[in-house]
Amino acid sequence: MTNKVEDWLKQLEKNVGEALMKSFYDFVRENMQPGQANKKIDKEKQSTIISKNKGQILLTCAGIQWTREVQAALVAKEASSGLQDPLKKLKGTYRRKIDIYTQCVERTGLSPVDRLKVVSLIIMEEHNREVIEKLHANKTVNGPMHFEW
Numbered sequence: 001m002t003n004k005v006e007d008w009l010k011q012l013e014k015n016v017g018e019a020l021m022k023s024f025y026d027f028v029r030e031n032m033q034p035g036q037a038n039k040k041i042d043k044e045k046q047s048t049i050i051s052k053n054k055g056q057i058l059l060t061c062a063g064i065q066w067t068r069e070v071q072a073a074l075v076a077k078e079a080s081s082g083l084q085d086p087l088k089k090l091k092g093t094y095r096r097k098i099d100i101y102t103q104c105v106e107r108t109g110l111s112p113v114d115r116l117k118v119v120s121l122i123i124m125e126e127h128n129r130e131v132i133e134k135l136h137a138n139k140t141v142n143g144p145m146h147f148e149w
Helices: 005-031 043-052 055-079 086-106 112-142
Strands: none
Touching (some): 043 112, 055 086
């Protein structure tokens, strides 16, 4: 190393940022196509996705997907006649996701790093499910756009 520490550290930071951005876009292109949210969750595919990707990417994309799904459910709820509740359906989807992640953790042969990724996803998705539950309860009781946390 012949350069100043500040110079190579700045370059390292730039390279890490570019690598994460590339990983993020690759993940989105492969796993977050429109309409995939409503498809049945495949346990084996989820295991492959988890082991193949960085935890930071998994958590960020899970947050983005949750936001899109909740927004779509709220819009659908406002537009519907009330026969079917999109938030209730979404809550069930998140229960199934958590069940699949839990099965992944219980599976033997999971590397310690992959186990940490899945545990983090379980915590995040359980919180997301609870928020959906609160949104559903508040939308039903208090009417549109009145939320009490």
